[in-house]
Amino acid sequence: MDARVTQPAPLSQTVVSTPSQPASASIPARVVLVRHAATEWSKSGRHTGRTDLTLLPEGEAEARRLGGRLVGLRPALVLSSPPRRALDTCRLAGFGDGVETADLLLEMDYGQYEGLTTDQIRKRRPSWDLFADGCPGGETISDVGRRCDALIARLRSDPRLAGRDVLAFAHGHVLRVLTARWLDLEAREARHFALGAGAVAVLEWEHEWTALAGWNR
Numbered sequence: 001m002d003a004r005v006t007q008p009a010p011l012s013q014t015v016v017s018t019p020s021q022p023a024s025a026s027i028p029a030r031v032v033l034v035r036h037a038a039t040e041w042s043k044s045g046r047h048t049g050r051t052d053l054t055l056l057p058e059g060e061a062e063a064r065r066l067g068g069r070l071v072g073l074r075p076a077l078v079l080s081s082p083p084r085r086a087l088d089t090c091r092l093a094g095f096g097d098g099v100e101t102a103d104l105l106l107e108m109d110y111g112q113y114e115g116l117t118t119d120q121i122r123k124r125r126p127s128w129d130l131f132a133d134g135c136p137g138g139e140t141i142s143d144v145g146r147r148c149d150a151l152i153a154r155l156r157s158d159p160r161l162a163g164r165d166v167l168a169f170a171h172g173h174v175l176r177v178l179t180a181r182w183l184d185l186e187a188r189e190a191r192h193f194a195l196g197a198g199a200v201a202v203l204e205w206e207h208e209w210t211a212l213a214g215w216n217r
Helices: 040-044 057-069 084-092 118-124 141-157 172-182 187-192
Strands: 030-035 077-080 165-170 200-206 209-214
Touching (some): 057 084, 141 172
């Protein structure tokens, strides 16, 4: 068996359809989402909201490889969540010049559950469901949904982005909720979109409908 690692094809070579959009709308053609690369807590499944962790060495290497997967992308706007794990992923992937930080892309605030795994939380609260119950002292999934709605509204109202790409570096849960809201689903439906560390997703349009064009690339 060939043990060599196969590098994913560049994004420009794997678009599943030609981006299209309502002709009258001043909106981005695509929004490319990137979850930050691996940290100590992402590897162990600990909820990482506002704790400002750095990337692991393997995460740094993963972030550099993202540059090859995003080659050919010429975004009109590059956004990043402010914590280092997102910003460093952005920079190591080659998109640090001109990046704009956006608090709307901050990860869900896990409150009292910050740093805990789901198994640890359920030892205290066996029926706990992040998407239904939220986090004491932190946010609910609806709170995150409202932030994502505000970001989508901003992108759709900026004429400079019309027909162009936006690139956003952020975190697992907020990007999952952003995807659900882009698709006009309730924020809690983000439970059905699992996004790995260092993974890429593509939101776009098919005619007048919002569409999911790629996931976990």
